[in-house]
Amino acid sequence: MVKVKICGLMEPADIQAVNEAQADFAGFVFAKSRHVVSLATALALQTHLNPNIQKVGVFVNESIADILAIYQAGAIDIAQLHGKSTPEEIAELQRAGLKVIQVFERQAIDPKSTADYLMVDSGKGSGQSLNWQAVPHVDRTMILAGGLTPDNISQAIQIVQPDIVDVSSGVESDGKKDPNKIMNFIKNAKEEYVL
Template structure:
């Protein structure tokens, strides 16, 4: 069954909604964006996060030292790398026990990547949907992101068959996380289809 990551958590209410909806991963954005949170804020928010939910930090060309500092502070279990990430950088993060998601934005996935997870995305929080038919099936743990919402997630899962789906703005109303949309997104993503 597909797993769900809810990204861009910023408020205590977001954490409560993620816990209640039963997400598998919680995303905290440490890169400049409207969803940015500081390390201090992320740690405060996580006090009430269900310990079974894995914490993912989103980075865009941040230094390896910065990512490691956030990991060592206990704020993340997994680093999601947008922008350029070399095999050496990925190996450095993995050497300390950090799992790595390499993001492929609007470009072909490299199945030879040494990252633990490969993500296809239409752009950092762009809200645009990818052409799902053009996404190749690869024998790696794949994450689908980009323009997903409660209304299109069932179709996306059926067509792409990803291991994990990632949503941020697709479960928001007026720029804030919407608990009902989060609940519906997860329900629709995990619904088993009988053909």
């Protein structure tokens, strides 16, 4: 069954919504964006997060030292790396105990990446959909992101067959997380399809 990551959590109501909908991963954005949260905010929010939900920190060209400081503070289990990340940097994070998601934007995935998860995305929170037919199938744990909504998630999963799907703006109304959209997204993502 496909797992679901809800990204860009910013307030207590967001945490309540992912707990109730039983998301698998909760994403906290530490990079400059409209969803950015401070370490203090992320830690405060997580006191209410279901402990079964893995915490993902989203970074863009962040220093390894800063990522490790956020990990050591207890804010994340997984680092999601946008931008340039070298195999050495990925290995350094993994040695410290972090799992790593390497993000490939609108480009071929590098199946030789040493990251734990490979994500194909249409761009940092752009809300644009990928051409799902063009997403290569790789024999690795793959995450699909970019332009996913409760309405198109079933079709995206049927075409791409990812292990994990990731959504942020696709489950928002008026720029805030919408508990009903989160619930519907997860329900639609996890429905078993018999082709």
